[in-house]
Amino acid sequence: MISSAKIEQALKRIPYAQTLGVKPIVIGEEFTLVMPYIDSNIGNPVLPALHGGAISGLMEISAIAQLLISTNGKGLPKPIGINVDYLRKGNAKDTYARAVIFKQGSRVANVRVRSWQEDYDKPIAVMHGHYLTAKAE
Amino acid sequence: MASDEFIQHLWEMGPTFTEATPHSKKLGIKFVAVDKGRATMSLPYNADLIGDPDTRVLHGGAVTTLLDQACGLAAIAGFDEPSACATLNLSIDYMRAAKPGETIIAQAHCYKATKHVAFLRAVAHDGDERDPIATAQATFMATGPRNMQKTDKGEGA
Numbered sequence: 565m566i567s568s569a570k571i572e573q574a575l576k577r578i579p580y581a582q583t584l585g586v587k588p589i590v591i592g593e594e595f596t597l598v599m600p601y602i603d604s605n606i607g608n609p610v611l612p613a614l615h616g617g618a619i620s621g622l623m624e625i626s627a628i629a630q631l632l633i634s635t636n637g638k639g640l641p642k643p644i645g646i647n648v649d650y651l652r653k654g655n656a657k658d659t660y661a662r663a664v665i666f667k668q669g670s671r672v673a674n675v676r677v678r679s680w681q682e683d684y685d686k687p688i689a690v691m692h693g694h695y696l697t698a699k700a701e
Numbered sequence: 702m703a704s705d706e707f708i709q710h711l712w713e714m715g716p717t718f719t720e721a722t723p724h725s726k727k728l729g730i731k732f733v734a735v736d737k738g739r740a741t742m743s744l745p746y747n748a749d750l751i752g753d754p755d756t757r758v759l760h761g762g763a764v765t766t767l768l769d770q771a772c773g774l775a776a777i778a779g780f781d782e783p784s785a786c787a788t789l790n791l792s793i794d795y796m797r798a799a800k801p802g803e804t805i806i807a808q809a810h811c812y813k814a815t816k817h818v819a820f821l822r823a824v825a826h827d828g829d830e831r832d833p834i835a836t837a838q839a840t841f842m843a844t845g846p847r848n849m850q851k852t853d854k855g856e857g858a
Contacts, residue, residue, distance in 0.1 A: 580750045580762060614724075615766060
């Protein structure tokens with residue numbers, strides 16, 4: 565069982581997560597990270613559009629939080645590599661991210677993350693990443 | 702249009718592009734240099750960007766943002782016509798943790814630009830280019846000159 569309070573506590577310890585303003589939403593076994601709209605996440609004030617780096621940051625935190633849940637909080641996973649496709653403009657709106665672990669090996673985990681705004685079926689960005697994790701039990 | 706005029710235009714817009722972008726400003730990203738198809742930026746150590754409270758190492762996302770921003774300026778500097786641009790794809794390898802307290806430098810190079818797409822490589826390091834923190838490969842799309850105008854109220858993109 566995932567506890568929202570536990571994830572929130574873990575995120576509170578990460579200053580970068582606070583800078584982006586991300587918060588967890590837990591429904592049953594499913595965990596979603598939300599980045600409520602704030603002006604400081606804007607990358608293009610003319611459009612306006614969110615910064616690609618903020619969207620990527622949201623997805624990277626989402627991947628790390630998902631891995632923390634799966635490894636039961638045993639040490640922060642370290643990123644080895646990420647690949648981000650930007651599919652749509654990130655509007656000046658709340659943004660969501662959800663991560664799925666495709667494979668958890670003994671040391672390396674492969675994670676895919678989707679990021680969307682108003683419509684889950686219209687993702688604004690997708691990421692896949694691999695992470696060095698604590699040894700799986 | 703690799704004219705002196707274009708290079709001068711890049712030097713004029715570079716600091717604003719970098720430091721007036723709200724998210725880059727929030728992180729503290731600084732403009733360093735720009736040339737035809739090349740851009741350099743820096744990110745001084747900032748405790749608000751820590752990813753691991755125990756080691757005080759910056760979060761990968763902050764390095765991603767710095768590389769994205771540097772690639773963005775290098776892409777603008779790489780296109781023949783002045784244009785705004787948007788990231789299509791960004792791929793990053795994290796070689797090692799950034800040293801707590803050190804400024805991170807990002808150098809981006811647009812090694813090929815077609816009419817609409819720029820192909821870039823970038824490296825992030827903290828003083829020694831041969832000891833990178835992260836390397837990036839990116840593609841950017843030219844979105845036209847109108848998105849650059851500060852007074853434009855249009856929808857854009």
